[in-house]
Amino acid sequence: MSFAFYQNKDSFLVAVDCIIMGFRDNELNILIARRPFEPLKGGWSLMGGFVNSNESSDEAAARVLNEFTGIDNIFMEQVKAYGEINRDLGERVISIAYYALVNIELFDTTLAEKYDAKWVRLSLLPELIFDHNKMVKDTINILQRKAAIKPIGFNLLGEQFTLPTLQSLYESIYQESIDKRNFRKKLMTMDILEKLEEKDKGSSKKGAYYYKFNKEKYDQLIQQGLHFSL
Amino acid sequence: MSFAFYQNKDSFLVAVDCIIMGFRDNELNILIARRPFEPLKGGWSLMGGFVNSNESSDEAAARVLNEFTGIDNIFMEQVKAYGEINRDLGERVISIAYYALVNIELFDTTLAEKYDAKWVRLSLLPELIFDHNKMVKDTINILQRKAAIKPIGFNLLGEQFTLPTLQSLYESIYQESIDKRNFRKKLMTMDILEKLEEKDKGSSKKGAYYYKFNKEKYDQLIQQGLHFSL
DNA sequence: GCAAAAGTGTTTCAGGTACACCCATGA
DNA sequence: TCATGGGTGTACCTGAAACACTTTTGC
Numbered sequence: 001m002s003f004a005f006y007q008n009k010d011s012f013l014v015a016v017d018c019i020i021m022g023f024r025d026n027e028l029n030i031l032i033a034r035r036p037f038e039p040l041k042g043g044w045s046l047m048g049g050f051v052n053s054n055e056s057s058d059e060a061a062a063r064v065l066n067e068f069t070g071i072d073n074i075f076m077e078q079v080k081a082y083g084e085i086n087r088d089l090g091e092r093v094i095s096i097a098y099y100a101l102v103n104i105e106l107f108d109t110t111l112a113e114k115y116d117a118k119w120v121r122l123s124l125l126p127e128l129i130f131d132h133n134k135m136v137k138d139t140i141n142i143l144q145r146k147a148a149i150k151p152i153g154f155n156l157l158g159e160q161f162t163l164p165t166l167q168s169l170y171e172s173i174y175q176e177s178i179d180k181r182n183f184r185k186k187l188m189t190m191d192i193l194e195k196l197e198e199k200d201k202g203s204s205k206k207g208a209y210y211y212k213f214n215k216e217k218y219d220q221l222i223q224q225g226l227h228f229s230l
Numbered sequence: 231m232s233f234a235f236y237q238n239k240d241s242f243l244v245a246v247d248c249i250i251m252g253f254r255d256n257e258l259n260i261l262i263a264r265r266p267f268e269p270l271k272g273g274w275s276l277m278g279g280f281v282n283s284n285e286s287s288d289e290a291a292a293r294v295l296n297e298f299t300g301i302d303n304i305f306m307e308q309v310k311a312y313g314e315i316n317r318d319l320g321e322r323v324i325s326i327a328y329y330a331l332v333n334i335e336l337f338d339t340t341l342a343e344k345y346d347a348k349w350v351r352l353s354l355l356p357e358l359i360f361d362h363n364k365m366v367k368d369t370i371n372i373l374q375r376k377a378a379i380k381p382i383g384f385n386l387l388g389e390q391f392t393l394p395t396l397q398s399l400y401e402s403i404y405q406e407s408i409d410k411r412n413f414r415k416k417l418m419t420m421d422i423l424e425k426l427e428e429k430d431k432g433s434s435k436k437g438a439y440y441y442k443f444n445k446e447k448y449d450q451l452i453q454q455g456l457h458f459s460l
Numbered sequence: 461g462c463a464a465a466a467g468t469g470t471t472t473c474a475g476g477t478a479c480a481c482c483c484a485t486g487a
Numbered sequence: 488t489c490a491t492g493g494g495t496g497t498a499c500c501t502g503a504a505a506c507a508c509t510t511t512t513g514c
Binding site: 437 | 466467468
Binding site for chain 1: 232234239243269280281308310311313314315322323
């Protein structure tokens with residue numbers, strides 16, 4: 001079946017670019033790689049790929065994420081589409097950016113070598129090719145707004161984590177320091193964390209208790225119309 | 231110049247769909263039109279068009295907006311891209327949605343006939359073709375978040391407006407009623423409106439004073455680090 | 461004079477912010 | 488014993504929400 005309306009319209013390459021974020025060294029990190037082809041071969045780039053006709057753009061993004069990290073089934077959302085004419089120096093390419101929040105522990109490090117990729121701290125992000133820096137900036141904006149109203153931060157951590165870690169995660173997202181007591185007070189009144197027996201002695205002599213995110217509790221509270229705000 | 235990397239990649243039709251919003255009868259209205267071609271000829275649709283290779287997607291959206299309303303230079307932002315495989319029943323089309331906030335007074339009504347278009351209240355929005363209802367829903371979400379932190383609502387009104395009108399605009403955006411006194415109190419403490427001499431006697435015997443938005447004042451306050459929140 | 465919309469203040473409460481000291485432990 | 492990071496409570500203040508009556512004027 002073919003309709004006249006669609007004839008003679010311009011068509012475009014459509015890419016997905018993934019802003020893959022992890023949390024390490026008390027800071028947000030982003031996965032970037034050296035671009036292996038011209039133009040701008042060797043430049044720092046986000047993880048990207050072209051959309052194929054047998055997949056949706058969401059699927060393409062998931063595929064790209066898996067390809068470069070080995071990670072699947074992860075929190076991932078669209079940032080927006082970038083449609084400037086000359087944004088890609090090679091050809092006209094419209095790109096749809098997605099950001100993913102991953103637990104950096106799950107990252108398949110063998111893939112880093114294969115793709116000449118590395119995690120860099122957000123604060124040390126180098127200049128990236130094309131409009132990729134803009135994509136990162138837009139992502140951080142979304143993340144700041146979103147993290148305040150949904151508990152997406154937990155996607156960046158493992159099953160269990162300490163409160164100092166959680167706090168520095170949020171400090172990294174908001175790029176400002178947070179008062180320890182106020183942070184903990186808010187968390188406690190939310191009542192969505194479960195305190196564990198174990199302590200993490202990695203970063204202090206005293207050790208910090210591990211907690212885990214109680215998703216059931218959270219869903220239950222939301223159902224009751226309560227609002228999450230961090 | 232041509233690079234091997236871009237060879238043999240699938241290419242796609244890329245459309246823009248515009249959620250054009252106006253304010254009328256104390257309610258948000260959306261411009262929709264009967265689709266003039268197959269498939270789904272005669273179905274209700276957003277204003278759309280294809281991106282051409284000589285324009286960015288933003289430019290395409292502005293062109294489409296102008297084409298269907300006669301309006302130019304208007305507040306317009308991207309919603310997101312829609313990339314499901316079968317979202318368009320005719321062919322594979324990736325669509326980038328944009329929303330525009332227009333002063334409905336500026337709408338060129340002759341174009342309504344030409345395109346079989348009409349303004350419908352948000353609350354009476356019929357079923358639209360493809361994923362257009364989803365686009366509208368996503369837009370309302372963005373609008374609610376955005377209107378709370380930026381004074382975008384004024385784009386929907388003329389130069390001058392009454393407080394009852396402004397309030398019903400925000401009530402329409404948030405889809406909930408607002409206390410008159412609290413609303414006015416907040417506006418007054420923000421100090422971004424200028425009270426005029428004139429009254430609008432159109433909707434009451436007593437008449438309501440006209441106000442206008444003081445953009446200079448607003449910019450100045452923002453500069454000082456103050457936050458807008460309505 | 462009455463219907464209909466415009467306009468106007470006060471009280472209460474919750475949540476946000478500021479702030480400083482003790483605790484546990486390994487070295 | 489001391490240096491390091493972990494853990495805890497209170498007072499204040501601001502902003503949100505609830506709430507009811509008076510004013511104007513065309514009919």
